[in-house]
């Protein structure tokens with residue numbers, strides 16, 4: 001077992017986080033106990049940051065005690081791993097537009113008290129303007145204007161020098177254009193506001209997706 005980043009380990013080919021709530025897991029998830037500590041296996045086929053880690057990400061901007069704005073939290077799968085990593089001193093503001101996904105997210109937040117569920121549209125930061133400024137913004141919203149959504153949220157909520165992370169889904173931006181061309185086009189928009197720390201193609205875990213880590217200028 002070796003430490004990849006603070007709060008993230010690799011063991012027998014799997015990525016692990018330490019389970020913040022012992023015994024708590026989703027149906028499909030695997031729990032492992034190593035030296036008396038319970039860990040959760042983080043599946044790169046179901047979570048894009050885990051895919052980027054498998055593909056050799058060099059630095060991970062979600063850290064212990066971090067305050068995170070998560071756009072497109074869905075049922076909280078990836079957010080639950082961020083919750084393990086940040087621990088009880090951190091907080092995740094999980095924004096999700098779907099009522100259906102929100103029902104599951106609220107169930108998860110009852111157990112994981114470091115996630116605050118917010119039923120809102122990530123295109124309209126005014127809907128959750130009350131949240132505090134954050135250390136990192138993660139966006140996984142499959143929308144044509146997903147780059148603009150990230151920029152707007154970072155301008156509103158990200159601390160100076162903070163990190164942003166976006167999962168760019170080429171097919172949501174344009175179904176016919178070559179994904180490489182789409183990535184170039186979105187990166188050009190992002191570079192106006194951010195320095196690029198890392199840009200990772202996450203195939204074979206997700207087709208036509210990149211995970212990009214950025215630092216606000």
Ligand SMILES: C[S@@+](CC[C@H](N)C(=O)[O-])C[C@H]1O[C@@H](n2cnc3c(N)ncnc32)[C@H](O)[C@@H]1O
Pocket residue numbers: 046047048071072073074075076077078079095096097098101120121122123140141142143
């Ligand atoms: C690919 S899924 C997210 C999966 C999740 N990030 C995970 O890894 O566990 C995208 C989510 O974004 C949500 N979404 C789409 N448009 C949105 C918007 N404008 N504001 C907030 N959430 C949005 C969808 O309802 C969906 O749950």
